[in-house]
Amino acid sequence: MTAELGHYALVLALVVALVQCVLPIWGAHRGNPSFIALAPPAALMQCALLLLSFSCLTAAYVTSDFSIINVVQNSHSAKPLIYKISGVWGNHEGSLLLWSLILAVFGAAVAVFGGNLPPALRARVIGVQGFVGIGFLLFMLLTSNPFLRAIPAPPDGMGLNPILQDIGLALHPPMLYLGYVGFSMAFSFAIAALLEGRVDPAWARWVRPWTLVAWCFLTAGVALGSYWAYYELGWGGWWFWDPVENASFMPWLAGTALLHSAIVVEKRDALKSWTILLAILTFSLSLLGTFIVRSGVLNSVHSFASDPARGVFILAFLVVVVGGSLTLFAIRAPTLKPGGLFSAMSREGALVLNNLLLATAAASVLLGTLYPLFLDAITGQKVSVGPPYFNAIFIPLMTPLIAALGIGPMLAWKRGDVPGAFGRLKFAFILAVLAALVGWYVNGFGPLLPLLGLGLAMWLGASVLVELGERLKLFRVPFGDSWGRARRTPRATWGMSIAHFGMALTIMGITVSETWKTESLQVMRPGESVMVGPERLTFQGATMVQGPNYVAQRGSFAVAGNTTPLEPETRRFSSPQMDTTEAAIHSTPLADIYAVIGEADGKGGFAARLYWKPMVLWIWLGAVVMVLGGIVSLSDRRHRVGAPVRREKKAAVTPAAGKA
Amino acid sequence: MTRKRRRLYLVLSGMAALGMAVALVLTAFQDNLVFFYSPSDVATKQIPPDRRFRIGGLVEPGSVKKSGIEVAFTVTDNVNVIKVVYSGIVPDLFREGQGVVAEGKLNGQGVFVAREVLAKHDEKYMPPEVADALKRAGQWHEGEKK
Numbered sequence: 001m002t003a004e005l006g007h008y009a010l011v012l013a014l015v016v017a018l019v020q021c022v023l024p025i026w027g028a029h030r031g032n033p034s035f036i037a038l039a040p041p042a043a044l045m046q047c048a049l050l051l052l053s054f055s056c057l058t059a060a061y062v063t064s065d066f067s068i069i070n071v072v073q074n075s076h077s078a079k080p081l082i083y084k085i086s087g088v089w090g091n092h093e094g095s096l097l098l099w100s101l102i103l104a105v106f107g108a109a110v111a112v113f114g115g116n117l118p119p120a121l122r123a124r125v126i127g128v129q130g131f132v133g134i135g136f137l138l139f140m141l142l143t144s145n146p147f148l149r150a151i152p153a154p155p156d157g158m159g160l161n162p163i164l165q166d167i168g169l170a171l172h173p174p175m176l177y178l179g180y181v182g183f184s185m186a187f188s189f190a191i192a193a194l195l196e197g198r199v200d201p202a203w204a205r206w207v208r209p210w211t212l213v214a215w216c217f218l219t220a221g222v223a224l225g226s227y228w229a230y231y232e233l234g235w236g237g238w239w240f241w242d243p244v245e246n247a248s249f250m251p252w253l254a255g256t257a258l259l260h261s262a263i264v265v266e267k268r269d270a271l272k273s274w275t276i277l278l279a280i281l282t283f284s285l286s287l288l289g290t291f292i293v294r295s296g297v298l299n300s301v302h303s304f305a306s307d308p309a310r311g312v313f314i315l316a317f318l319v320v321v322v323g324g325s326l327t328l329f330a331i332r333a334p335t336l337k338p339g340g341l342f343s344a345m346s347r348e349g350a351l352v353l354n355n356l357l358l359a360t361a362a363a364s365v366l367l368g369t370l371y372p373l374f375l376d377a378i379t380g381q382k383v384s385v386g387p388p389y390f391n392a393i394f395i396p397l398m399t400p401l402i403a404a405l406g407i408g409p410m411l412a413w414k415r416g417d418v419p420g421a422f423g424r425l426k427f428a429f430i431l432a433v434l435a436a437l438v439g440w441y442v443n444g445f446g447p448l449l450p451l452l453g454l455g456l457a458m459w460l461g462a463s464v465l466v467e468l469g470e471r472l473k474l475f476r477v478p479f480g481d482s483w484g485r486a487r488r489t490p491r492a493t494w495g496m497s498i499a500h501f502g503m504a505l506t507i508m509g510i511t512v513s514e515t516w517k518t519e520s521l522q523v524m525r526p527g528e529s530v531m532v533g534p535e536r537l538t539f540q541g542a543t544m545v546q547g548p549n550y551v552a553q554r555g556s557f558a559v560a561g562n563t564t565p566l567e568p569e570t571r572r573f574s575s576p577q578m579d580t581t582e583a584a585i586h587s588t589p590l591a592d593i594y595a596v597i598g599e600a601d602g603k604g605g606f607a608a609r610l611y612w613k614p615m616v617l618w619i620w621l622g623a624v625v626m627v628l629g630g631i632v633s634l635s636d637r638r639h640r641v642g643a644p645v646r647r648e649k650k651a652a653v654t655p656a657a658g659k660a
Numbered sequence: 661m662t663r664k665r666r667r668l669y670l671v672l673s674g675m676a677a678l679g680m681a682v683a684l685v686l687t688a689f690q691d692n693l694v695f696f697y698s699p700s701d702v703a704t705k706q707i708p709p710d711r712r713f714r715i716g717g718l719v720e721p722g723s724v725k726k727s728g729i730e731v732a733f734t735v736t737d738n739v740n741v742i743k744v745v746y747s748g749i750v751p752d753l754f755r756e757g758q759g760v761v762a763e764g765k766l767n768g769q770g771v772f773v774a775r776e777v778l779a780k781h782d783e784k785y786m787p788p789e790v791a792d793a794l795k796r797a798g799q800w801h802e803g804e805k806k
Contacts, residue, residue, distance in 0.1 A: 344669055352670065356677040364681050371689075382696035382792070384714060385689075386763075392688035397681070521748055523728045570752070579752040598749035599726075607729050607749050 003068050006056025007147040010097075013049040013104070014137040020046055020107070020130030024123035025195070036119050039126040040111035046133060047108035050101040054088075057097060057146055061088050067153035070094065070146045076159035078549050086170030092310075093146035095173055099290070100136045102174075102181040103129065106210075110185070117206065124192035125185075132184055135317045143310050162550065162573040162580050168228035176221030176248055180286035182214020183255055186262075187283035190276045191325055194332040199272040204265035207279070209634055211262055215255050216630035222248050223623035234568075234581035234596045236519065236611045238619060241390040246369040247289035250362050254282040257358035260351045268340040268348055268413060273333040274355070280329060284322045285362065291318055292369070346416040350408035357401040364393045395449070402456045402507065405500060406463035410470075424470065428462035443515060453511030461504035464497050495633025502625030509618025517613045523605040533612025535593055536560040542597065542606055549573060552582070555597035555606060559586060566595040592616045694763060698793030699740040702766075709766050712775075715742060716761040716793055724756055735760060735772075737793050746774040 020042035027035020060068050061084050064077045074091040075084055083090075089098040107129035114122045140146070189207045193199045225248065230238040239245060261275045291314040342348040368385045375381050406428060410421035422429075436455035443450060469475070471489060472482040518533045526541035540556040552569040559566060566584035573580065586593040591614040598607030696714045697705065707713065715735055723734035731746045733756075744762055754760060754777060764774035 341666060344666075344673075352673070356673060360677045360681045364685055367685060382714075384694045384696065384763075386692065386694055388692040389688045392692065393681070393684045396684055521729055581749075581752055596749065598729075601726065601728065605728075609749055 002056045002059050002065065003147040003149060006053045006060075007145065009049045009053040009056065010137065010141060010145075010147070013046055013053065013100070014134065014141060016042055016046045016049060017130045017133040017137055021127050021134055022130075023127075024130075025127035028120040028123045028127070028195070031120075033119075036123040039123040040114075043104070043107040043111040043126045043129065046130070047101075047104040050097075050104045054097055054101045057094060058085060058088050061085060064157065066155070066157055067149055067151075068146075069148045069150045072150050072154055072157045074157070074159075076157040076549070079159065079165070080548060082167070082170060083165045086165075089173050089177075090169075093140065093144045095177070096136060096140050096144055097146055098174060099177050099181060100133060100140065102177050103133050103136065103184055106181060106185050107133070110188075121192055121196060121203075124195050125188045128188035128191045129184060132188075132321070135321070139310075139313050139317065143313055159549075159573075162571070162578050166228065166232055168224055168232065172221060172224045172228055175217050175224055179214050179216075179218025179221050179248075179255075180251060180289060182210065182217055183251060183258075183279075183283045183286050185210035185214065186258060186279040187325070190279035191328065193276060194325075194328050197332060197335050199265065199276065199336055201266050201269055204262050204275070207275075208259070208262045208266055211255065211259050211279075212630050212634050215252075215259050216627050216634070218248070218252050218255060219623055219630070220627050222252055223620050223627075227620050230616075231583055231585055234583045236517075236583075236594055236596075236609070236613070238616070241368075241385075241387045243369050244293050246365050247292040250365050250369075251282055251285040251289055253358050253362035253365065254278060254285050257355045257362070258282050260354050260358075264348050264351050268342065270338075270340045270342060270348060271352070271355075272336050272338070273329075276333065276336075277329060278355070278359070280322075280325045281359075281362075284318070284325075285366070287314075287318050287321060288366075291315065340414070342413070343415045345411070345418045347408065347411045347413045349416070350404055350411055353404050354401060354408070357397055361394065361397045361401075364397070365390065368393070395452075399452065399456065402460055402503070405503070406459050409467050409496065409500070410463070425463050425466055428459055428466050431462045432456070432459035434458075439515075450511055450515035453507060453515075457504050457508035457511060460507065461501060464501045464504065468497050491636035492633045495629045495631075495636070497629070498632055499626045499629025502622045502627075502629055504622070505618050505625055506622030509615050509620075509622060513613045513616035513619065517611060517616075520610045522608060523601055524608045525605045530608075530610065532593065532610045533591070533614070535612055537566070537593070537595070537610055539606070539608060540565060542600070545569075547571065553597065553600075555595070555608070557584070557595050557608075557610070559593060562586070566593065568595045568597045570597060570599075587617055589617055589621070590614065696761075698737045698796060699735055699742045700737055700793075700796070702742050702772075703740040707766060709768060712763065712765055714761055714763045715744070715772055716759065717742075718794070719754065719756050719758055719760050721756040735762070737796075742772050743770070744772045744774050746777050748777075750777050 020039065023035045024039035024042070027033070027038065057070070059065075060071050061075055062081070064071065064075060064084070066072050070091065070093050071087075074094070075087045079087070088094045107126055110117075110122060110125050110129065114125070117125075186207050189203065189210070193203055222245075225245065226238050229240065229245075230236070258275065258278045261271050261278055264271045265275050291311070368389050371385055372383050375383055406425060407418065407421045410416075410424060411418070432455040435458035436451040439454040440446075440448075440451050471493070472485045474482050516533075520530055520532045522530065524530065524539040526539055529536055529538040531537075536559070538558045538560070540558055542553055542555040545552050545554050550571040550573040552571040554567050554569045557566040557568075564586075566586055568584040569582040571580050571582060572578075581596055584595045591612060594611040594613060596609040598609065600606050694712055694714055696716060697707065699715065699717050702715060717735040717737045720734040720736045720741060723732075725732045729747055729749070731748075731750055733744055733746075734741050735744055736742075744764075746762065746764075761778040762772065762774040763776045763778065764772055767773050
């Protein structure tokens, strides 16, 4: 019964999506107010139906209803409840349902919070959201229905891949999807603006918070995925430039660019058509990401079973969305009125540089990710493009980006004083050089690359602090005055400083952990010790332990000067039958000790892989700080009061709030 | 600055970024494309010893020998075989008779020294390259992969 209810809700949602797409856009085009007024209730209806459908599937998972094929294939009665729930989106069909639900939630959010938007614009935005919804609902109903019945129903399910039974991975897809789908808002606003033929600062004021929301979720999702790979895969690495990782990283790069160009539209009324284009591209990359993950065209450690029919559908949908929106862009963009002028050496100029470099980076990742596909299709030659390619591209692109990132916020809008900004950043520059030299000395005058990373991280971190110090006039006026200035500084400005500082932390973590990590691989017998970095680890033997749905071989490594031993496991699951490696990690902000145990050699020894990774935690800590920056920026009062400019004037109580 | 000049600068800097990216991509591709060969390819093509590439096929049953952390095994496409040595812990799903992909170089004796043995998340999963290698060797039967 629940299955039929869920399926029926899904069909109804498709019908509502058709109405939501066609009528409001038509109404806005013709100036028909009753059709325009149809948009918000349709969006709410859509959201309610998908919520119902999603609840039905969740209920089927929670009650282990094995008359539904999807539940049979991905769940098992012996699984802990939380993984029964996360099993809902741990598979192809369910994850699409989650995607559609999130899309509908965003659509409904426009309906609820969009009261201050011009009604025609709101109708168009909701209409475009409906259009994207049609694509996904059709896809689900035609090729990937999660509610298909299994006849006869088997007594128990096949279980969820044990490697996916993990709290990090339970949260990772929803985060990532909130990010991916969140960019649909920027996309819908972009298309609506093109249909309308008008882009103004009020438009950007609306797009920016939505992009920021999506960006926060995507950042969290990417970081979570990377952290999951680090502790779960047992390879000690945290980023593999795998196609599926790239699939989430490309929208992140484009989305970060969009976030910054939207600021220029909002503050200076410039870069309008570029921002529109970026919004289209960001969402297209999100769709492409889904295509890469869901179709299985690319060989990846993450890929799920693939089905060519699905790949073709998504590809066709991608062609319609990307092709259609770019065509619309080509027709309409020239009619957009160009906005404010600025010199190359200005805040706008710095943001343009940021956009160029980020867009180029996204394009190179795209090329590296898709190149094996092209080559295979054209010549039949199989290749893989691995980390060396991406590193060779990324480092030269990110270096000027980070260097400029230190100066950018010091420049004035319209016409900046670059030598002056440099002068004010002397202190940061000296610190950066010092950090690089110290690093060079510690590293035994080794390769120069780590030097660059250290210098850049220190440069960025210090310039953020210098900029903040100047803004607050720290140590130059009484502390109370600085405090007052801090309170008057807009939250969006705080957000910027925090997020940029997070970036510095991440770069620091990457550089230090990659430069000074040590790895030690050997067969160890109980009682034997080995030095990993500065730590002495003693193997204390291995025992067999019984878990809820697995048996594990658990090794124990004592760390000198530490009471709790490291206990890595290899687990053997029964449903489905599979082995996994559980690394044991002792994490501190200074360094991680990471232990993996392998098979017994039959002579009393066990293969053991041990790592010492200094400051590796900073990589994700930086990401957390970046998200925090995003959240602080979102709490800015100007975002809370919403779009219209006229209202903002009333709301700007303090003079400082107008600047920044 | 006039609007035209600003646009010119934008276009020029865009072109510069693009040019830089193309140059980077080309140099990076030259050194870092990793080709995939089946055991039959390795037998017929002359692959220079210091070229990094990937091989794929099935782990020949009974061929896996471990001593300490050194693992030696044979990869087969049921026509030709190639000896592989690897030093490290093989992934969880590494089993005799299952598909495997390894990345590394040939040494002077025609033995493939793997730097990495790639893990797959799913025991039912057959790496597409391996399936393709088996197909080309005429050793693939639909439905076999389950």
